[in-house]
Amino acid sequence: MSNLPPYDLATLAVLLNAELVGNPNTKIHALATLKTANTGDLSFYHNSRYYTDLCETKASAVILSKNQATNYPGNKLLTDNPYICYARSSHLFKLEPSKEKAIAPSASIHASAKLGSNVAIGENVVIAQNVNIAKDVTVAANTVIEADVAIGEASRIEANVSIAHGVKIGKRAHIYAGVVIGSDGFGFAQEDDKYFKIAQLGSVIIGDDVEIGANTCIDRGALDDTVIGDGVKIDNQVQIAHNVEIGNDTVICGCSAIAGSVKIGRNCVIAGAVGIINHVEIADGVTVTAMSLVNQSIRESGSYSSGTGLSSTAEWKKNIVRFRQLDKLAKGLKKDK
């Protein structure tokens, strides 16, 4: 069975473990949304918001749930969870340009480094002493891996990444371009008006199946390590300070800033541009909505928010004057009663 498009719809049904209704010989060349799909495309329906698009789609076949089957007369792949089925199918249509599984001649690899089988090391990659790269790992061009780093099986490191000494990364990690892992934590002791640097003696430990988005930074610990659990997904430009601990299967969206020694539980969702002050603890199963400031620990699962919502600037200017008077207004109100 080929792993390259186009696919017969019958082949896709097998690969995706879905029930085929319709013409098994339909040729599928690509994936597309219901709205943009044309002949030769497979699409998916997972949310009633897109019902009109489903009715009007030109897709040659649609993934949808068994209980929605009667809503679509055309060729279809029926499944319990259409969004997961779409996610699985997406990998069948990925046509990434092949990279040679080879070690580029311009890579600088220290003699003491250990490389597993089937690794690919790009141009100008620098690998220092005692680094341990497991089998099937890919390291893209111009990435720097300092001494004593370990990278687990089938992990993929993109271009221009910097990984400082002693960092440990698990299996199947995907680390995007420009990421910095293991930079010193931001620790100083104040003496009079000057700041005296505290050496950062800990490291960074990253579990299996972790994704770390472009230009994200994860600092090494001061004494203990910074720890990222298994299955954690981190988006672009996230800042994770020293000694943060993140529980398994937690998601952190772009541009969030997590200060030192924060502990986040399992299965949390930290939305984009959230700030979390230092030493805060967050329970399992917490959602924090976009751009909220977490300035206290969160002990119970649930959804939390801060901010004012959006107004026209003219109205906002009036309301922020009142916000500054809020305590006085409230006290006046109580006195009146």
Next chain:
Amino acid sequence: MSNLPPYDLATLAVLLNAELVGNPNTKIHALATLKTANTGDLSFYHNSRYYTDLCETKASAVILSKNQATNYPGNKLLTDNPYICYARSSHLFKLEPSKEKAIAPSASIHASAKLGSNVAIGENVVIAQNVNIAKDVTVAANTVIEADVAIGEASRIEANVSIAHGVKIGKRAHIYAGVVIGSDGFGFAQEDDKYFKIAQLGSVIIGDDVEIGANTCIDRGALDDTVIGDGVKIDNQVQIAHNVEIGNDTVICGCSAIAGSVKIGRNCVIAGAVGIINHVEIADGVTVTAMSLVNQSIRESGSYSSGTGLSSTAEWKKNIVRFRQLDKLAKGLKKDK
């Protein structure tokens, strides 16, 4: 006519298409603000806030508007828009160290890549298969350009940039150091408590005359492309998620975070550190002020804001307690009536 300072004032008048009043032989060596200017400097006056500086300036000549001409007795260049005239003049005084228009011997360029005439490729640049670099393009040292990327005429890519496969960049782009374009969008399907990666099959399409600031990230689309219009100016450390579309001549200031599938119109100004949640649409001609959260679509042009304004921390602590009581306070108020 020389394109290097010093210039005669008469030469500058011609180059800037301005009306000269004063001594045409005045030698101008540099540009400076009214306040810091000295003999040999050209300055500019565009805002009445700087009127005192205009009266006291030691500049050898000043750019100002025709209707302000009588406010300054010295040598002057008169023009309709002094700020634009200053902007044009700034390029005449730029003395950037010349870079050799050459291909560095340490650059790794795939045999299938196509390079136009007069390109400059820096040390350790990596250019993969089927990349197409048009004429007059400059790529600074240690930048990585993956397979199937196209870069238009006269674009300039600075150091340590990472451009992933298939990204298309227009003419006269300026892409600053550390930028990452075409990294995977942050897309997962949740199955029980685990996240399953959705392959990101789209790309990033960037128009002409676009500026992208240092360490900014623009992710590739999930199915369709992420699209940046002509003339868009993006500052440093901006995050642009998958399938975002930005209309022509929109400005996005530093550290703003734009979530997936957001559509921003033309001629908008998104100030610094703004957050925009996913699937929001923003009309043409919208301004969002600094650090606002856009958590709903904006259908009409105008200026929008969120946040509370700044207070002393002591007062703020009292007011945020009242903010949490706001709905109760307001309800109490209505009951009283």
Next chain:
Amino acid sequence: MSNLPPYDLATLAVLLNAELVGNPNTKIHALATLKTANTGDLSFYHNSRYYTDLCETKASAVILSKNQATNYPGNKLLTDNPYICYARSSHLFKLEPSKEKAIAPSASIHASAKLGSNVAIGENVVIAQNVNIAKDVTVAANTVIEADVAIGEASRIEANVSIAHGVKIGKRAHIYAGVVIGSDGFGFAQEDDKYFKIAQLGSVIIGDDVEIGANTCIDRGALDDTVIGDGVKIDNQVQIAHNVEIGNDTVICGCSAIAGSVKIGRNCVIAGAVGIINHVEIADGVTVTAMSLVNQSIRESGSYSSGTGLSSTAEWKKNIVRFRQLDKLAKGLKKDK
């Protein structure tokens, strides 16, 4: 006296200028927190919040203040400021893998560049014309230093850093991976609906003893320079726009965004994810708490804040509706009286 662990406690007392009470032959292998310490570890006690940990610690010795000496019966090092003493001790236990003090053969160093004695230049580093690197400087792999840059004695530049032409950096700087210094400021003149680029003719001047965290960006000035004072400590992913001036010994935490021409005084603390709008001035000795927006100048030292504090999302949704009505509510209140 060895500078490598393990140390006798007596040796540590001398190196740290502390008073030893207990067994001078105690062998100390590592530093640890009171909670995680075991036999062979030195710990420290500086905050009554950790009193229980002090009582239960398994550390072989503890650093504490003279007036707390009676609270701990074990081996101890007495000092006036235990946190500073811990900071000093941390450097004694730092076992960073040694880097060769050498110039890597793959580094590209222009013939006109000047390198002091005892410098270390990593693989694929690019150093352009007229760069001046003082003695004892370390530059890690894949960093790019453009023309006319000067770097002072004993400074340390990590991997994948980009320093643009003409930037001046003082002594003992520590610049972490992915930093971009001297990128163009974000300056445009608007003409009709288009933006016309203003050449950025200034540079960046950085004092002595400055720390600049991973992926931080500092832009060059438009006409004058961007200036970072002595002893300034900047965390990861901070954005410093053109013509910002930062006074000596000021601290700026992760992800803060500082817009153009902002002036920050000495000995300020700008917490994480703060935004500061352009042209604002901040006095000496000011603290701004996490994620605040500074939208006006701050003339007096003290602590300042903005934001609403965190609520459950359900309560928050009610309160932000009321926030939008705040001016009307307050006016109604006044009318009632």
